[in-house]
Amino acid sequence: xxxxxxxMKLALAWAFVGIPLLWGVAMTLRNxxxxxx
Amino acid sequence: MNALSVLDRGRxxxxxDYNRWLVPPAALAIHLCIGQAYAFSVFNxxxxxxxxxxxxxxxxxxxxxxxxxxLAAAFAGRWVEDQGPRKAMFTAACFFGGGFLLSALGTxxxxxxxIYLGYGVIGGIGLGIGYISPVSTLIKWFPDRPGMATGLAxxxxxxxxxxxxPLSVFLMSRYASIAPEGVAPTFVTLGVVYFCFMLAGxxxxxxxxxxxxxxxxxxxxxPQKLITLxxxxxxxxxxxxxxxxxxxxxxxxxTAGIGVLGQASAMSQEVFPGRVxxxxxxxxxxxxxxxxxxxxxxxxxxxDYLGRKNTYxxxxxxxxxxxxxxxxxxxxxxxxxxxxxxxVILSMYGGGFSTIPAYLRDIFGTMHVGxxxxxxxxxxxxxxxxxxxxxxxxxxxQIAHGVAASAAYNTTMxxxxxxxxxxxxxxLLMTPVHERHYYSIEEEIAVGAEAPEVAV
Numbered sequence: 001x002x003x004x005x006x007x008m009k010l011a012l013a014w015a016f017v018g019i020p021l022l023w024g025v026a027m028t029l030r031n032x033x034x035x036x037x
Numbered sequence: 038m039n040a041l042s043v044l045d046r047g048r049x050x051x052x053x054d055y056n057r058w059l060v061p062p063a064a065l066a067i068h069l070c071i072g073q074a075y076a077f078s079v080f081n082x083x084x085x086x087x088x089x090x091x092x093x094x095x096x097x098x099x100x101x102x103x104x105x106x107x108l109a110a111a112f113a114g115r116w117v118e119d120q121g122p123r124k125a126m127f128t129a130a131c132f133f134g135g136g137f138l139l140s141a142l143g144t145x146x147x148x149x150x151x152i153y154l155g156y157g158v159i160g161g162i163g164l165g166i167g168y169i170s171p172v173s174t175l176i177k178w179f180p181d182r183p184g185m186a187t188g189l190a191x192x193x194x195x196x197x198x199x200x201x202x203p204l205s206v207f208l209m210s211r212y213a214s215i216a217p218e219g220v221a222p223t224f225v226t227l228g229v230v231y232f233c234f235m236l237a238g239x240x241x242x243x244x245x246x247x248x249x250x251x252x253x254x255x256x257x258x259x260p261q262k263l264i265t266l267x268x269x270x271x272x273x274x275x276x277x278x279x280x281x282x283x284x285x286x287x288x289x290x291x292t293a294g295i296g297v298l299g300q301a302s303a304m305s306q307e308v309f310p311g312r313v314x315x316x317x318x319x320x321x322x323x324x325x326x327x328x329x330x331x332x333x334x335x336x337x338x339x340x341d342y343l344g345r346k347n348t349y350x351x352x353x354x355x356x357x358x359x360x361x362x363x364x365x366x367x368x369x370x371x372x373x374x375x376x377x378x379x380x381v382i383l384s385m386y387g388g389g390f391s392t393i394p395a396y397l398r399d400i401f402g403t404m405h406v407g408x409x410x411x412x413x414x415x416x417x418x419x420x421x422x423x424x425x426x427x428x429x430x431x432x433x434x435q436i437a438h439g440v441a442a443s444a445a446y447n448t449t450m451x452x453x454x455x456x457x458x459x460x461x462x463x464x465l466l467m468t469p470v471h472e473r474h475y476y477s478i479e480e481e482i483a484v485g486a487e488a489p490e491v492a493v
Contacts, residue, residue, distance in 0.1 A: 024199030035320035
């Protein structure tokens, strides 16, 4: 039970910072790709 | 009980079952926000339209923010260590969020001095406190991989700009109908969002208990040559030659990268006239930002295996070689080689930032590493002046003496390579600090009774 709760906390904490970061990386990659077009 | 006592370091000692992998997201929550500073230039053009200010006047906002980042990190370092990461993160959130709100007021009132005070001074103090707030905590949680841990957090500073740039453009376009250029409401939104995000980081962060060790981790019985198990006080650290060698190591590494970052767009278009469009140049800048961010994690993690001194040796030697190759890439018309060289250079620029806290920990111990790191960050402020000045001045000088724009950066590249070789020498001279600078065993025991992290 405790390990499930910890896993949930970990998933939420990493999603909290990971989702905005991935969005930023995706937007930058979308612009960077124009260098090779 | 005082409501603010929840911020005290005594209230955030982790329970035995606390998972240490919850600490890097807390640190990232801070650095992803304050990394916005690198994207402030997206406001320059809209602000010039709102207030009729010149770009040179607006450039001072970012310059002030970086100067106050360095000053706050240097002067508040000991306070951050004493008060603990939660209070420091909360304070950083108040300053950084508050800076945006004051800037929004300044924008609405068309008063640039309020923006200088808001984003430049108050926001800059938030940047400085926020930057150093999670560093020593991460080092204490990850004694087995300090480079990787600080690399994760400082990677967030690089990543913050990748989020802030498109987010700010999006918000300004949404608010354009309710305020001139949508700038003031965008500042308000960013201030509130960043405050909440940083507050979440402050709530998540925990300190390890004094006797805590990672499972299976056995501290080395005897110190390695450049990794001490003892501690140096911050006021004593600044009296050692090692502090100043590391100051120059950071300053020279940053100088070489920061000048290029600021000029990357113009440089790529001038070196390859007619072949790199404005849009492609923006893509080049984006690619450099990605390598800057990725390098922060990659190189700091690699330093846990290579050793800190060897990692900086790679930065300086490989960096010097790549800078020396760039003019040849330009002459040969090889965009791919030009881009590849700069991507690796910028990865090492980011790596220089993220590996330095672990280097400081190796040399001066963990007890005052946050405060020592804060003082060392003045090297960043200095490099923020040196780098762009060298690149801009030398380009102007070359063009004034009849050199074609496509070749105007060549001498600058050789100068950068030379600076990196000086950095190589500084790094080569690094030795352990003299015995007299360390706390005595009796002092460590006495201080350890009050400061739990001494046992890490």
